Structure formats: C-alpha cells, structure tokens
Amino acid sequence: MSNHHPRLAVLAVVFLLMALAGRLPAANTLTWHDQQDRVDADVRDWDVPQLLENVAAATGWHVYLDPGAKGSVSAKFAGVSQTQALRSLLGDLNFIILPQSNGVSSLYVFRTSRAQATRLITAPKKPAAPIPNELVVIMKPGAKGKIDDLARAIGAKVIGRMDAENAYLLQFDSADATQAAHDSLAANPDVATVDYNYPVDRPPVPSTSTTDSPNLQLHPKPNDGNCPLIIGLIDTPVQPLNSDLAAFFNPAINVAGNPQIPAGQLTHGTAMAETVLRAIQAKTGGNTSVKILPVNVFGNSETTSTWDIANGVQQAVNNGATILNMSLGSTGDSQVLRNVISQATQLGIPIFAAAGNEPVTTPTYPAAYPGVTAVTASDSSGNIASYANRGGFVKMMAPGDNIVGYGGQNYLVEGTSTSTAIVSGMAAGLADAAHVCATQATGLLKTSTVQVPAPKP
Numbered sequence: 128m129s130n131h132h133p134r135l136a137v138l139a140v141v142f143l144l145m146a147l148a149g150r151l152p153a154a155n156t157l158t159w160h161d162q163q164d165r166v167d168a169d170v171r172d173w174d175v176p177q178l179l180e181n182v183a184a185a186t187g188w189h190v191y192l193d194p195g196a197k198g199s200v201s202a203k204f205a206g207v208s209q210t211q212a213l214r215s216l217l218g219d220l221n222f223i224i225l226p227q228s229n230g231v232s233s234l235y236v237f238r239t240s241r242a243q244a245t246r247l248i249t250a251p252k253k254p255a256a257p258i259p260n261e262l263v264v265i266m267k268p269g270a271k272g273k274i275d276d277l278a279r280a281i282g283a284k285v286i287g288r289m290d291a292e293n294a295y296l297l298q299f300d301s302a303d304a305t306q307a308a309h310d311s312l313a314a315n316p317d318v319a320t321v322d323y324n325y326p327v328d329r330p331p332v333p334s335t336s337t338t339d340s341p342n343l344q345l346h347p348k349p350n351d352g353n354c355p356l357i358i359g360l361i362d363t364p365v366q367p368l369n370s371d372l373a374a375f376f377n378p379a380i381n382v383a384g385n386p387q388i389p390a391g392q393l394t395h396g397t398a399m400a401e402t403v404l405r406a407i408q409a410k411t412g413g414n415t416s417v418k419i420l421p422v423n424v425f426g427n428s429e430t431t432s433t434w435d436i437a438n439g440v441q442q443a444v445n446n447g448a449t450i451l452n453m454s455l456g457s458t459g460d461s462q463v464l465r466n467v468i469s470q471a472t473q474l475g476i477p478i479f480a481a482a483g484n485e486p487v488t489t490p491t492y493p494a495a496y497p498g499v500t501a502v503t504a505s506d507s508s509g510n511i512a513s514y515a516n517r518g519g520f521v522k523m524m525a526p527g528d529n530i531v532g533y534g535g536q537n538y539l540v541e542g543t544s545t546s547t548a549i550v551s552g553m554a555a556g557l558a559d560a561a562h563v564c565a566t567q568a569t570g571l572l573k574t575s576t577v578q579v580p581a582p583k584p
Contacts, residue, residue, distance in 0.1 A: 159185035159209070166204075166212035173200040176248060176517060177488050178216055179236060184250035188224075189233040193243035194510065196220050196236060246513065252489040255459035257323030258432060260305050261286075262312065263463050266293040270317035277317070281308040287434055289441060294463045296324060296434050325433045325459025329363060329425050330395040333531070333538035340532035343401070345408055347374040350416040354564035356555045358403060358419050359448030361439045362396035362455065364388055365421035366533070375404060376419050380446060382439045383426030393533045396421060398540040399454050399548040401531040406552025410560055417555040420448050424455075433461035436493070440467045444476065449565035452551035453480040453499075454544035456491040465496055472498030475566035479523075479551045481543040488518035495520040500569060502547040504528075515543055523572065525549045 158167040159182070170178065176192065178200045183190045202215045213222055213234075223235045235244040262283075266274055271293045278285050278297055282304055287296030299305040312321040350356070357377065364386035365379060388394060400419055407417050424431045424439040436455070443451060444467075451471065471478060480494035482503040494501035501520050504512040504527025511517050512527045525546040531538050554568035561571060 157181045157185055161186060161209075164208050165206050166209050167206065168212060168216065169203045170216065171201045174198070174488075174519075175200060175217075175220070175236070179234075179248040180251045180487055180489075182213075182234065183248055186234075187231060189227075189231060190248040191233065191235050191244040192246045192248050193220075193237035194246050195243065196238050247486065249485065249487060251487050252458050252483075252485060255325045255327075255457045257459070258326055259302060260299045261324040261434075262297045262299070262305060262309060263322045263324050263434060263461070264295050264297055264312055265319045265322070265463060265466070266295070267317055267319045268293065271295075273317055277312075277315070281311055283308060287438070289438060289463070289467075291441065292437075292463060292466055293319070294437075294466070320462050322462040323459075325457060325461055326430045327432060327436060327455055327457040327459070329429050329431070330455055330542075330544055332395065333393055333398045333540040336530055336537045336539040338530050338537060338539070340530040340537050341405075342532075343372065343404055343408060344413045345372065345375060345404060346414050348414045348416050351559075351562045352564075354558075355447065355449060356417040356559055356565055357448050357450070358417065358551055358555055359422055359440070359443030359446075359451045360396060360400055360403065360419050361422045361424055361436060361443060361451060361453045362399055363394045363425045364423045365396040365400045365419070366394055368397070368401065368533070372404065375415075375417070376400075376421065377446070379421040379423060380439070380442050381423045381426065382442060383424055383428065383431060383435050385426070386423055387427055391534060391536075393531075393536070393538050395454070395540075395544070396423065397533060398529075398531050398538060399452065399544060401533070402529050402540065402545055402548035403452060403552035403555075405529070405531075406549045407556040407559070410553055410556030412560075415556065415559050417559050420446060422448075431455075433457070433459055433464045433492075437461065437464040437467045440464070440471060444471050444474065449476060450551060450555055450568065451476060451478040452548055453478065453493055454547045456481050456483055456494050458489060458491060460490075460492050464493060468493050468496045468499060475564075477554055477565055477569045479547050479554065481547045482516040482518065482521050484514050484542045484544075485516060486514055487516060489516070490518060490520055491516060500550070502543060502550050504541075504543045504546040515546075523550055525553075 156169045225233045235241045237243040274295045283297040286298045422439045422443045424435045478499045482501045483491035503521045504515040505524045506512045528541045557571040558568040
C-alpha cells in the first residue's frame with residue numbers, strides 16, 4: 128500500500144512489457160568519501176534510478192530525479208571530487224546539489240530544468256534478515272529419510288516438512304547453535320543446500336472509502352474443455368463474499384493455521400479476491416468458468432515466512448491451481464521458494480507477483496524469480512506510480528488502485544498487490560473467453576486493453 132494521493136477511478140487497463148534495465152551486477156561499486164570530497168566508482172550498465180539509489184545510500188542525501196531522464200551509466204574512476212564524479216556518471220544530464228539547514232543536502236537530476244526533478248529516489252532496500260534460529264535444509268535425492276537422525280545429531284527440531292522437495296525446516300535453541308549447525312550442514316554430503324527462512328510482512332489492511340464500488344455481476348458456466356482455470360490466491364485469509372459468488376471459490380487451504388478474523392474487518396486476501404473477480408468480469412462479460420483457490424499463508428500472524436509461502440505454492444499446485452496470484456513479497460531470497468516456483472513454471476503455470484511498493488529497483492521475491500511475471504503499478508497517466516518498484520525484473524504494469532465492497536462498506540485498495548490481482552484476473556478471463564488453457568494466458572495479456580467500470584462518484 129501507499130499513502131500517495133489515490134486515483135479512485137480505474138480506467139483503461141493497458142498491460143505493457145517493461146523495457147527496463149537488468150539487475151544490479153554484483154561487481155558494481157560506488158564508494159563516497161564525503162569528508163575527503165572523494166569518490167571511487169566501478170559501474171557498468173546501471174540505469175539512472177539505480178545509480179541514484181546508490182548515491183542516496185552512500186551520501187544520505189535527498190535525491191530527486193526527472194522521470195524523463197533516462198540512460199545507461201558506465202564509468203570507472205578513483206579519487207575524484209563528488210562534482211566530477213556526478214558529471215562522469217550522469218553524462219549529459221544536469222544536476223544541482225543544494226545544502227539544507229538540517230545538514231542533509233538535496234541532489235536534483237534533470238534534463239533542462241530543476242523543476243522537472245520531481246521523483247524522490249530512495250536508497251535500495253536491504254535484504255531481509257533471516258528468522259532467528261531457523262534453517263531450511265534441502266537433502267540430496269535418496270537422503271531425505273536421514274533428516275530426523277541428522278536433526279537429532281545437531282540438536283535441532285524438525286518443525287516443517289516438504290517431502291516432495293526433500294526440504295525441511297529446522298529450529299534451534301540459540302544463534303550459536305544455529306551457526307554451528309549451518310557450518311556442519313554445509314559440509315554434510317547428504318545435504319544439497321542449507322538456507323535461511325525469511326520473514327514476509329502481512330500486506331496492509333485496505334482503508335475505508337466513501338466511493339461506491341460497482342456490483343459484481345458474475346455467472347458460473349461449465350468449463351469449455353480439459354483446461355480448468357483455477358487461480359491460486361497466495362495471501363491472507365479470504366472471507367466469504369455474498370452467496371452469489373460462492374460458486375467461484377474452491378475450499379480454502381490454510382497453511383499457517385485456521386484464521387480468526389475480527390468482525391467488520393476486510394482482509395487483504397478478500398480485497399485481492401474481489402479485485403481478481405472484477406477483472407475476470409471485465410474480460411468475460413460476467414459468464415466464466417474461472418475459480419479462485421484461496422491459500423492462506425499468514426494464519427493469524429502479522430508475518431509469514433518464505434517457507435510457508437513455498438508450502439502454499441506447492442499445496443495450491445497440488446490442488447489444481449493453473450494460475451498463481453502472489454500479491455506479496457520481500458527481499459529475502461529463499462532457495463526452497465525459488466525451487467517450488469521453478470517447478471510450477473516448468474508445469475506451464477503462469478505466476479504473477481507484486482513488484483513492491485517502494486520506488487526502488489531492488490529485487491523483490493518471488494516477483495524477481497525466473498519465470499515469474501513481476502507486476503508494478505501505474506498511475507492515472509499510465510506511468511509507473513510514484514511509490515512502485517521499477518526494477519529490471521518488472522515485466523508488466525497495471526493500475527494500482529481499486530474500490531472493493533464488503534459488509535456494506537467500501538474500501539480503497541492500493542499498491543502493486545492490486546496491480547497483480549488485476550493482471551491475474553485478466554489472464555484468467557482472457558483464457559476463458561478464448562477457450563484456451565492457462566499456459567497461453569500470459570501471451571494474451573501482452574496486447575490486451577480493457578475498460579474496467581469506474582467506481583461511482
């Protein structure tokens with residue numbers, strides 16, 4: 128979610144392939160010696176936002192960019208002044224550094240006028256810190272039967288199992304025990320990989336709105352062939368919608384325990400489900416065979432983990448999901464989640480995931496995994512929303528806000544979560560209308576434009 132000024136009307140939805148720069152190469156370095164007014168750089172193929180994110184991180188400056196300022200940045204130098212450094216790095220772009228009364232300078236980068244530098248650039252997000260005292264162990268083929276003996280030998284408790292992946296979640300009594308076990312497991316010939324489990328925050332609860340949401344007008348129809356269209360919604364719990372919509376939901380899967388939802392509170396999962404249905408209606412005219420499979424990976428907690436999300440993906444696929452909507456993410460790069468995502472994409476299952484609600488280029492997972500369609504948010508002008516991730520892993524863009532109704536109240540839902548739900552619904556609706564399988568849905572999206580009913584004023 129974002130606290131930007133909301134655009135209440137969701138108008139024409141145009142899905143765009145994003146011609147954005149690639150991921151940050153690990154070898155790139157930018158070192159700012161502020162006290163000595165000296166800068167060292169070895170940069171190859173950054174785009175301008177990537178460069179300025181790293182300048183913001185190195186200097187602590189407030190950095191503003193002209194959204195129309197583009198280009199590729201490559202430079203190598205050592206010991207030059209910060210003015211010389213910026214000139215070498217920014218090429219033909221103009222810049223101004225203005226000291227502020229609070230001691231934090233502001234850097235403006237623009238084409239012709241400082242007034243063009245309106246986009247705030249923030250430092251890259253740091254990788255998520257692992258969940259303390261937990262390790263994910265992936266055993267080699269044929270060795271998974273040894274996990275219990277192995278866990279006992281290193282003083283661990285097995286608290287999670289994904290036997291199909293040869294993957295196990297271990298818990299330890301202390302940080303020292305975890306580190307010692309990590310080193311021991313990494314050298315064990317029966318262990319393929321040892322990894323950490325990363326936290327993933329619960330998406331924010333939608334805010335109430337005074338704008339009305341158009342009613343959903345959906346009617347179930349039989350599936351036209353041997354390709355069921357089932358969207359696995361990996362999210363928070365999904366509450367029951369009105370009885371007319373029950374036919375569009377399969378029984379929910381609760382990975383992290385049965386939820387207890389406060390009365391009168393709309394969950395993020397419910398908002399995403401309604402957004403998906405609205406997108407399906409827009410493409411099918413309301414007659415559809417598409418169903419949603421809710422997969423609750425949060426339970427009653429404010430966070431989940433990459434382990435539980437991986438488990439949710441696996442259970443969604445095992446229970447027939449042919450499209451996955453993942454309106455969530457973090458900077459934690461998990462091997463077990465990467466593995467289950469890879470297996471799902473190899474089965475031809477389209478996966479749509481939220482790019483993230485910070486104006487950075489830092490990879491967000493699972494959106495940045497190979498084979499996943501990362502979705503960012505557009506604003507009312509069709510440009511990337513000011514709050515949205517714009518990294519090179521992003522592949523599609525869709526409106527980032529919607530109005531949904533629940534329990535007699537209307538709610539504004541904003542962010543790349545909403546964009547992802549719109550794209551997932553469109554993909555399923557396009558496949559349904561064309562009488563094709565979900566495997567063809569992503570290709571249909573690339574040229575799709577559709578008018579979504581605007582909320583009533």
